[in-house]
Amino acid sequence: MANNIALVTGGSKGIGRAIGLALAEEGAHVVLAARSPKELQDATDEIRKRGYSASSARVDISVEGQVQAVIEGTLERFGTIDILVNNAGVGVFKPVSEMSVAEFDTMWQVNMRGAFLMTRAVVPVMAKAGSGDIVNIASLAGKNAFKGGAGYCATKWALRGFSASLMLEVRENNIRVVTIFPGSVDTGFSRNGKRGAQITQPEDVAGAVVFAVTAPERSMFSEIDLRPTNPV
Numbered sequence: 335m336a337n338n339i340a341l342v343t344g345g346s347k348g349i350g351r352a353i354g355l356a357l358a359e360e361g362a363h364v365v366l367a368a369r370s371p372k373e374l375q376d377a378t379d380e381i382r383k384r385g386y387s388a389s390s391a392r393v394d395i396s397v398e399g400q401v402q403a404v405i406e407g408t409l410e411r412f413g414t415i416d417i418l419v420n421n422a423g424v425g426v427f428k429p430v431s432e433m434s435v436a437e438f439d440t441m442w443q444v445n446m447r448g449a450f451l452m453t454r455a456v457v458p459v460m461a462k463a464g465s466g467d468i469v470n471i472a473s474l475a476g477k478n479a480f481k482g483g484a485g486y487c488a489t490k491w492a493l494r495g496f497s498a499s500l501m502l503e504v505r506e507n508n509i510r511v512v513t514i515f516p517g518s519v520d521t522g523f524s525r526n527g528k529r530g531a532q533i534t535q536p537e538d539v540a541g542a543v544v545f546a547v548t549a550p551e552r553s554m555f556s557e558i559d560l561r562p563t564n565p566v
Contacts, residue, residue: 335362352539353471358386428482461504472513
């Protein structure tokens with residue numbers, strides 16, 4: 335992956351931070367994109383201190399103008415974007431009757447609209463280059479329902495449908511679309527509070543991303559489910 339440019343949203347913490355580090359370790363220059371300047375800087379510094387290449391971009395991916403600015407800035411500096419990881423996501427877990435419109439809208443704006451805006455901006459770049467990888471970090475909530483998950487599940491089911499259709503549109507340009515569906519992961523995002531060494535780690539999700547984007551160019555892992563072996 336030497337000389338590849340990888341853009342990772344939600345790259346300042348948790349799964350996104352682990353993905354950024356893993357791609358950098360494989361030789362890519364990683365652009366971490368997120369809203370928090372301090373967390374972004376900390377994540378970028380961590381990669382650099384390990385001797386790898388990284389930069390950061392502050393962005394709210396639900397805002398079209400900010401997305402366009404980040405894409406244009408990345409292209410101006412590096413000339414291309416080889417890998418896009420749509421990782422940024424938010425979750426509100428409560429019954430529909432208790433969920434506010436603002437909470438519902440926020441999940442759609444980040445989890446789905448953000449992925450759409452980022453993807454729409456990079457597809458022409460990758461199509462012109464004749465190659466590229468778009469990795470969408472969904473959730474097993476995008477395949478399985480649970481109480482209190484109506485809003486969040488809806489966004490992840492939508493992301494799965496978006497990804498499957500996108501793959502059919504762009505594969506003729508040698509662009510691969512990979513969707514990863516993690517189950518319980520040991521991060522602060524976990525809705526059920528499951529933590530500890532027996533739970534899937536952020537680094538495990540990052541490993542799945544690396545596995546997918548380093549596969550032979552002739553092959554594509556369009557969906558990868560990732561869950562703890564024995565979470566008890």
